[in-house]
Amino acid sequence: MSHSPLATISVPANPSNFTYGRPNGGITKITVHHMAGVLSAERCGQIFQVEGRGGSSHYGIGLNGEIGYYVEEENTAWTDSNWDSNIHSVTIENSNCENGGDWAVSDATFNSLVKLCADIAKRNGLGKLVVGQNLTWHSMYAATSCPGNYLRSKMDELASRANAINYPTPAPTPTPTPSTGIKVGDKVTLKNWVDYYGTPLMQTRDFYYVSEINGDRAVLRADGMDGVVYCAANTNNLVKVGGATPAPAPKPATINVGDTVIVNGAGTAASDGTGAKTAVYTNQPMKVISIYNNHYACNQYNQDGGVTGWWDASQVRLA
Numbered sequence: 001m002s003h004s005p006l007a008t009i010s011v012p013a014n015p016s017n018f019t020y021g022r023p024n025g026g027i028t029k030i031t032v033h034h035m036a037g038v039l040s041a042e043r044c045g046q047i048f049q050v051e052g053r054g055g056s057s058h059y060g061i062g063l064n065g066e067i068g069y070y071v072e073e074e075n076t077a078w079t080d081s082n083w084d085s086n087i088h089s090v091t092i093e094n095s096n097c098e099n100g101g102d103w104a105v106s107d108a109t110f111n112s113l114v115k116l117c118a119d120i121a122k123r124n125g126l127g128k129l130v131v132g133q134n135l136t137w138h139s140m141y142a143a144t145s146c147p148g149n150y151l152r153s154k155m156d157e158l159a160s161r162a163n164a165i166n167y168p169t170p171a172p173t174p175t176p177t178p179s180t181g182i183k184v185g186d187k188v189t190l191k192n193w194v195d196y197y198g199t200p201l202m203q204t205r206d207f208y209y210v211s212e213i214n215g216d217r218a219v220l221r222a223d224g225m226d227g228v229v230y231c232a233a234n235t236n237n238l239v240k241v242g243g244a245t246p247a248p249a250p251k252p253a254t255i256n257v258g259d260t261v262i263v264n265g266a267g268t269a270a271s272d273g274t275g276a277k278t279a280v281y282t283n284q285p286m287k288v289i290s291i292y293n294n295h296y297a298c299n300q301y302n303q304d305g306g307v308t309g310w311w312d313a314s315q316v317r318l319a
């Protein structure tokens, strides 16, 4: 006698509705069905208790996700309208949550189906579930609309979620970033006068303050310049200088197309930071023409309409 420990409701099918054993068969797959109705697992099982009903299934999952078992797995349930399929399959009926249409099932039902498929696959050595091979559905074996469009559309999700239970991917070991000791609030200067992307910078101050760090990218703020962001730099390119730690800089406001911004540093010809470099601008007011991927196409006001260049977020601030 074997069935899933996830099945908590026992409604044994009438012996007139299944075959003992698996004559010339053996479990190689799972077949998914729908009940074509909104039923509890218990109610579905009661249908197979009617003598001479001529049908049954191993399991049924009700509207609330409860799992019932009706025929033990070592026996052949009559579910797939196909003898050769029946002798090889563990079959699961699923309650719908609507009558007709795409015959949707509730999330509770589907979540239980995921767990039940994983458990059946594991205990019967089915390996990874592959849609259309060892994870099958009724209409593969008979002219029927069972299990409905909704469950048919969810077979890939069913396989991947069940496989994720049996074959969890180990969490990747995070690569530790070598610490430069640079932290937010530090007073720093640059070893090389280039920004995070290697674009040349003009030195306007003897030191800057780190206002933000993301990985190896530090945003530097210029003291005494109304808190203006000077550039983003690689933390490896920073060296600490002595002095008190100022209050953290305020978060920059969102910049939109049409805004006037103050541009600092050299821009580039392309939105991804590549292409020809522009001249280095210092506190140059420009108009934002377009925004892409955290880069800003800006137009110098004394030109007409054209894009003067692209600057990254660290190089522009609202005027």
Ligand SMILES: [Zn+2]
Pocket: 032, 033, 034, 079, 138, 144, 146, 147
């Ligand atoms: Zn069916």
